[in-house]
Amino acid sequence: MKSEFKGTSNKGRFISFEGGEGAGKSTQVRLLSDRLGALGYQTLLTREPGGSPLGEKIRRFLLEGKVKGHGPIAEALLFYTARQDHLDSLILPNLEKGVWVLCDRFADSSRAYQGAASGVDDGIFDALDRIVVRDNQPELTIIIDLPVDVGQKRVAARQNQDGIETDRFEAEDLHFHERLRAGFLKIAAANSNRCIIIDGNQSRDMVAKMIWHTVVERFALDAVV
Numbered sequence: 049m050k051s052e053f054k055g056t057s058n059k060g061r062f063i064s065f066e067g068g069e070g071a072g073k074s075t076q077v078r079l080l081s082d083r084l085g086a087l088g089y090q091t092l093l094t095r096e097p098g099g100s101p102l103g104e105k106i107r108r109f110l111l112e113g114k115v116k117g118h119g120p121i122a123e124a125l126l127f128y129t130a131r132q133d134h135l136d137s138l139i140l141p142n143l144e145k146g147v148w149v150l151c152d153r154f155a156d157s158s159r160a161y162q163g164a165a166s167g168v169d170d171g172i173f174d175a176l177d178r179i180v181v182r183d184n185q186p187e188l189t190i191i192i193d194l195p196v197d198v199g200q201k202r203v204a205a206r207q208n209q210d211g212i213e214t215d216r217f218e219a220e221d222l223h224f225h226e227r228l229r230a231g232f233l234k235i236a237a238a239n240s241n242r243c244i245i246i247d248g249n250q251s252r253d254m255v256a257k258m259i260w261h262t263v264v265e266r267f268a269l270d271a272v273v
């Protein structure tokens with residue numbers, strides 16, 4: 049696996065983070081960015097939906113639940129509209145410059161949230177990926193897996209602490225979140241070269257350590273694990 053990646057180009061690496069609610073992705077994206085930065089790599093930390101000006105507008109629209117009544121296909125189309133802008137205006141130019149792009153959610157979230165959890169057919173995502181993502185899937189996708197009840201407790205605790213309101217998807221019921229979790233696991237199984245599952249039900253430091261180990265191995269970095 050190591051030699052496959054070593055010295056293949058001067059382009060940056062594209063890594064996405066995925067998982068259900070409360071998995072701790074945002075914290076782990078930051079920790080990975082810090083560790084790569086300490087080794088001298090330039091990183092860009094971004095997120096979906098969002099990341100670009102149009103993407104952030106679409107994000108508000110979707111997370112406030114304004115599209116919910118139009119059904120999951122309409123939501124999926126908007127997530128992909130935001131994704132196209134994000135790729136073209138931010139992700140691809142940065143990869144070209146040699147920057148490592150660390151993205152908090154990407155196309156797998158559409159397949160899991162609008163697909164597995166909301167019933168949109170996989171074939172629709174195959175088509176949207178062909179049109180929008182093309183050959184720009186991340187090289188590595190870290191899926192942080194967590195039992196649904198643990199994730200929900202974490203989200204509730206965060207909301208109490210920060211006074212944040214529940215968004216469109218957090219508000220879905222337990223069955224939705226169970227389908228979501230199964231959806232991510234199915235994506236991981238179908239894309240085992242790209243995806244790695246990390247057990248999120250352990251300490252923040254242990255999760256970070258496992259992610260770092262994966263990144264060092266995958267990209268043959270000259271670093272201590």
Ligand code: TYD
Pocket residue numbers: 068069070073074095096097111127152153154155156157158159161162215217218
């Ligand atoms: P965010 O606050 O970033 O959630 P989290 O902290 O859980 O990542 O909100 C993004 C929400 O949008 C999240 O509930 C997942 C959902 N989503 C989709 O439903 N489809 C998508 O394609 C993407 C990128 C996100």
